[in-house]
Amino acid sequence: MNKSKRILWVEDDYTTIAAIMLPLEKNGIQVIKVATYLEAKELVEKDRSFNLFLIDLILPYGDGKQGDDTLYGVELIRYIRNSLHLTTPIIVFSVVYDNAVTLELQTLGVEEKLQKGTFSNQDMRDRVEEKLCKDIAPRS
Amino acid sequence: MQSDPRLKELCDSDHASRAEHAHEKSVQSCHAGLFNMEYPIVIEGERVATLLCGQRKLKGKEHLSESALKEYLDKQEIHGDQRKTLLNAFRSVDVEDESVFQGLLFDNLAQIAKLVYQLKKYRFLRERQDKQRTRGVNNLVHEILLPMQAIASNVENIKVELETGELNLSQGELREAANAALVQVNILGLLAENVQKSLLGAKEPPYVFSRRGLYRILKDCIELFELPARKKGIILRKPEKLMHDFPDLDMSFPDLSRAFRNIYHNAVKYSYAGTNESERWISTEVETAGLGLFKVSVSSYGVGIEPDEIEAVFREGVRGRLSTDRHRTGAGLGLSEVKKIVEKHNGQAFLTSEPLNVAYKTTVTVILPFRQ
Numbered sequence: 001m002n003k004s005k006r007i008l009w010v011e012d013d014y015t016t017i018a019a020i021m022l023p024l025e026k027n028g029i030q031v032i033k034v035a036t037y038l039e040a041k042e043l044v045e046k047d048r049s050f051n052l053f054l055i056d057l058i059l060p061y062g063d064g065k066q067g068d069d070t071l072y073g074v075e076l077i078r079y080i081r082n083s084l085h086l087t088t089p090i091i092v093f094s095v096v097y098d099n100a101v102t103l104e105l106q107t108l109g110v111e112e113k114l115q116k117g118t119f120s121n122q123d124m125r126d127r128v129e130e131k132l133c134k135d136i137a138p139r140s
Numbered sequence: 141m142q143s144d145p146r147l148k149e150l151c152d153s154d155h156a157s158r159a160e161h162a163h164e165k166s167v168q169s170c171h172a173g174l175f176n177m178e179y180p181i182v183i184e185g186e187r188v189a190t191l192l193c194g195q196r197k198l199k200g201k202e203h204l205s206e207s208a209l210k211e212y213l214d215k216q217e218i219h220g221d222q223r224k225t226l227l228n229a230f231r232s233v234d235v236e237d238e239s240v241f242q243g244l245l246f247d248n249l250a251q252i253a254k255l256v257y258q259l260k261k262y263r264f265l266r267e268r269q270d271k272q273r274t275r276g277v278n279n280l281v282h283e284i285l286l287p288m289q290a291i292a293s294n295v296e297n298i299k300v301e302l303e304t305g306e307l308n309l310s311q312g313e314l315r316e317a318a319n320a321a322l323v324q325v326n327i328l329g330l331l332a333e334n335v336q337k338s339l340l341g342a343k344e345p346p347y348v349f350s351r352r353g354l355y356r357i358l359k360d361c362i363e364l365f366e367l368p369a370r371k372k373g374i375i376l377r378k379p380e381k382l383m384h385d386f387p388d389l390d391m392s393f394p395d396l397s398r399a400f401r402n403i404y405h406n407a408v409k410y411s412y413a414g415t416n417e418s419e420r421w422i423s424t425e426v427e428t429a430g431l432g433l434f435k436v437s438v439s440s441y442g443v444g445i446e447p448d449e450i451e452a453v454f455r456e457g458v459r460g461r462l463s464t465d466r467h468r469t470g471a472g473l474g475l476s477e478v479k480k481i482v483e484k485h486n487g488q489a490f491l492t493s494e495p496l497n498v499a500y501k502t503t504v505t506v507i508l509p510f511r512q
Contacts, residue, residue, distance in 0.1 A: 013286055015368065015371035015372050015413075016286060016287070016289075016290050016324070016368065016371075017286065017289045017290050017293060018371070019290065019293035019294040019296075019297050019317060019320065020289065020293040022293075022297050022307065023297070023300070023307060026306075026307050026308060035413070058282070069275075095278070095281060095282045095285050095286075096278075097278075115285075116285050116286065116289045117285040117288050117289055117292075118288055118289065118292040119289065119292070120292065120296060121293050121296045121297060121300075122296070122300075
């Protein structure tokens, strides 16, 4: 089941917390990692066949421009849902705790919001595999 | 126009849009051809309100107003009686001399603006403080949760492997997972010490100096941060001088060690990741700097610090504007602790940050006396 599944993980700190994805990768799931909003946007424009998006909310924009308070992870999810009209499952994996953001994520059809900290690899694997088992074909 | 709900909505939207984009006091024509004065109220560089007032025709510019209104009515497809009524109403609007219009209106708006400014200022500053405090707390929480996640995930992988073998990890991979967890434990410990010492402030106990080699501190730092640097594709270069080239210095070993751990932690954190096309590195240069002084410079390539912030980033809680550019979080304590520790050693800490291709080359320099 897992052999052909592909996840796009958008996370600027993935080198620090890569271990959480190791069990999934060892189980044959391909995890493509990108660190910025722009990289993710360009990749998803070109390749809409990912089976799942795992997205951090605090992301760099990606061109070195001066920072602002925009949560580029939310921008990316808006883009995926509202511009590309992809229904691919999305899991948010972040430390952001904000009711307004949580509500918007719900309206954007985000499947789950997981809190970084001590989230277990096994739980991550279970959540991801559960979404992949739903086998929702991504469509544009 | 105010009596027609659709036209009123268009007017309101035009006013709101002009209020939002007003940058300076000026007289502008509205979408229906009447002239207003826009008067933005700015508190500490941020526009908090805009006064809009006028709705008059100006002497010598009546024809401009009427043609603008007609164009607007055409665009909105307003014909017949409604058009006639609006044009008649428009023709009855007073015509003002532009200098009188500007002078009177400006004086009146300036009075109102002063009152609005007073009302808004307190609230604005309080909201900004709240926002900064929230951001500071969120950054600190992020700085704690990220290493915790890394530790938890690496330890869980080691445990699963030892219990079941199902991850099929090699000895090398197991060792790397253990190292990754240890590095993050150290980073968490560094953060805890920074928070503790900055909270203690003046109550921090005096340093106890002993004669030790600086080589050991730099070596430990480079070994500690080699793995997170390597994972970002960055080479952490060792200083070219050998151990015997380093003098012994009078130092508070744990504190000076913390200062350099902060410097290397920042260097790794704010470095841009290396790619196949570009190699990145962090370098350490050491030399004697005049009589009885020793200089250590750590350079990295990545997020820079703008010239006007060079002094400020050494203050507690201050982070460079560009450090949020890539949305890296941070507690803003590292450099202030470096400066404090170095100055308690009667030394100096300073930095330079210069654009270099797509990144900035940032160098933190510490000068320490041999003897206290």
